[in-house]
Amino acid sequence: VRNGVLYIALLLSIGFVMSLDRIPQNPEWSRFADQRSWLGIPNFGDIFSNLPFIVIGFMGLRFLFRPGEGKAFEFSWEKVAPMIFFTGVFLTGFGSAWFHLSPDNYRLVWDRLPMTLAFMGLFCQLISDHVSARAGYILAFPLAGLGMVSVIWWYWTEVTGTGDLRLYLLVQFTPLLAVVLILLLFPSRYSHGNMYWGVLLCYTLAKIFEHFDAGIFEALGFVSGHSLKHLFAAGSAGIIFQMLAHRQTSSSKRV
Template sequence: MRNKRCMLVWGVAILCFIVLMIITPKIPQSEEYHNFADQRQFFGIPNFLNVVSNFPFFVIGVIGLILCYYRNYFRLRAQGELWGWTCFFVGIAAVAFGSSYYHLKPNDARLVWDRLPMTVAFTSIFSIFIIERVDERIGTLSIFPLLLTGVVSVIYWWFFDDLRPYALVQFVPCIAIPLMTILLPSMYTHSLYWLWAAAFYLIAKVEEAADKSIYKWTHHIVSGHTLKHLFAAMVPVFLTLMLAKRVIEIERPSLFQTWRISWTKVKENGETVENYSYTYTSVSVEESQ
């Protein structure tokens, strides 16, 4: 039954992708994209701040990898979770090298190596989310297909100068993950960290779009793209903190349920509300002897 459901989901996703590719126009890569506001050189390094601002990605990626395997510090329950988070932190650490390489001499050929590790991070985090909130087995089986989808989207752009598949790989998780965080129950506590991570990524994208404006507003001190790197690096920081703090959620409420109960309590002047209850059936609880 689960295999059929997994195949159905993939079939629907592929069908939607084909329809979008038919009805939407081609999106070529603009050469203006490589024209960043801050092109200053320091210590012989061109585009210095845009290069060195990638260093936090390497630091948090390495820390995350170490904690994944050091005595199972993150208390990961399933092998699929370990694989997913390993791919995520490897992608994050690789962003530091790929993005720095690109910013030393921005062009399309180098941009490939900037985007490849980012797609690894995007797609692996989406598979992790499926494991936690939809189905553990389906999420685990989706890791490789999602990673392959991300890599193919970059290769497709490189060969056909069409950003549509890459845009889907980047932005679908950005929309789906916050919605799923709010609406679907998680097997773990501290779900709010997902929303903090999503918020910082959204701010990073705004800073990227306002690269030249921010550079002007700060009197040429720092550009929007440099800030984009720093804010985007906060995404794995929040997720690492979440992994370190969270425990298995016994009652398993969704954030929406939690907020609804809190709001109802406020409306009823703090009186206890007993209209809502949740059950958790996926994790067994051992009774003390």
């Protein structure tokens, strides 16, 4: 029954998004509120706030490649999904910084490509932890590939004048719906599973800050909503790192 609820919800969300009319990229989207320069670097706040992605991504990868972390994973191949996740987080720091140096759609491709790795890596890790270890492993590379295809498809539609974000939005937001359902329906195979709720909260706040970029910058004066978005999104990755570093296997096995 639980699997059926999850499958139906995912199919409905996919059907809903793909039934919508084309969603072009808003040309105003890349006009960020904080355009201040410092040390000759334009848009310094939105660039520097990407540093936590690089730090946390590196820490996560170092943790995964370090021997003797048996408590964090029941099966060694379960590391594949978090490796994809932390690789995406690490590369997002560089891709986003490069994009913010001179925002345009081409540079946005290199911001979004690693983000999709992070989205799909985390989604598959959640599947592995809560639903099926084998399913999370099997889906990791195909879904990571789908994520990158969604960005390439979006950019191609922009270049050809038929801009369409639907597939990219599906890749970004369908896992969020699945996260809620999986956390409610499936207990974790590991301790500290409730920390996923913190990840969800942090990322939700990040998207809110992103939406109110200019209003937050006007109100605070020293930091923009988009910079806060970077910090809180990186914070959600930091929660994943802490969860993996402290968790232990439970007696519930779902291979």
